[in-house]
Amino acid sequence: MSTDEPKTDAQWRAELSPEQYRVLREHGTERAFTGKYWDHHANGEYRCAACGAPLFSSSAKFDSGTGWPSFYEAVDAQAVRERTDNSHGMLRTEALCSRCNSHLGHVFPDGPPPTGLRYCINSASLSFHPRD
Numbered sequence: 001m002s003t004d005e006p007k008t009d010a011q012w013r014a015e016l017s018p019e020q021y022r023v024l025r026e027h028g029t030e031r032a033f034t035g036k037y038w039d040h041h042a043n044g045e046y047r048c049a050a051c052g053a054p055l056f057s058s059s060a061k062f063d064s065g066t067g068w069p070s071f072y073e074a075v076d077a078q079a080v081r082e083r084t085d086n087s088h089g090m091l092r093t094e095a096l097c098s099r100c101n102s103h104l105g106h107v108f109p110d111g112p113p114p115t116g117l118r119y120c121i122n123s124a125s126l127s128f129h130p131r132d
Contacts, residue, residue: 007100016050023124024050024102027087027094032067035123040069044130046121051100055079055126056119064111064118069126071119072111080119082107095119 007015012025022028032038037046046056046069056071056079064070074080078098085094085106095104104125111118 012050017124020049020124023122024104027085027103028122029105030068030122030124035068037069037123037126037128038067040128042128042130044128045075046071046126046128048097048100048102048104049125049127050102051097052127053079053097053099055097055104056121058131062112064120066118066120068105068120069123070111071121072113072115072117074119080104080107095121097125 009025013021016024019030023030043058045054045058046061047054054075057075060071060073062070062072080095081098082093082095085092093107095107096102097104102125105119105121108118108120109116
């Protein structure tokens with residue numbers, strides 16, 4: 001976790017696009033098959049669009065058929081934190097950036113080996129950095 005002072009709502013609004021703000025700070029969800037990374041296949045690292053923290057590697061990305069970028073594991077155990085989300089009448093596990101507490105998406109227990117997890121992540125919450 002960063003030792004910097006938390007950003008104000010006005011700072012987040014100034015730094016993020018309206019869609020990023022809606023997803024990252026208001027816990028929104030983009031429509032399936034609309035985000036720029038759902039069908040993205042380049043090698044590299046996916047980082048938090050809000051703070052730049054490394055979150056997922058392209059080597060852990062898979063096609064879940066859901067229309068959102070899906071990963072079977074985070075880049076490390078501390079990159080993504082989880083919390084219970086019972087909004088919208090459902091019980092789910094929310095995925096958040098450990099560094100800035102931004103909403104990324106949700107984690108489901110229906111992913112492929114080796115973890116059996118599916119991190120279903122909004123493209124708006126990610127930035128992509130190709131490997132050299």
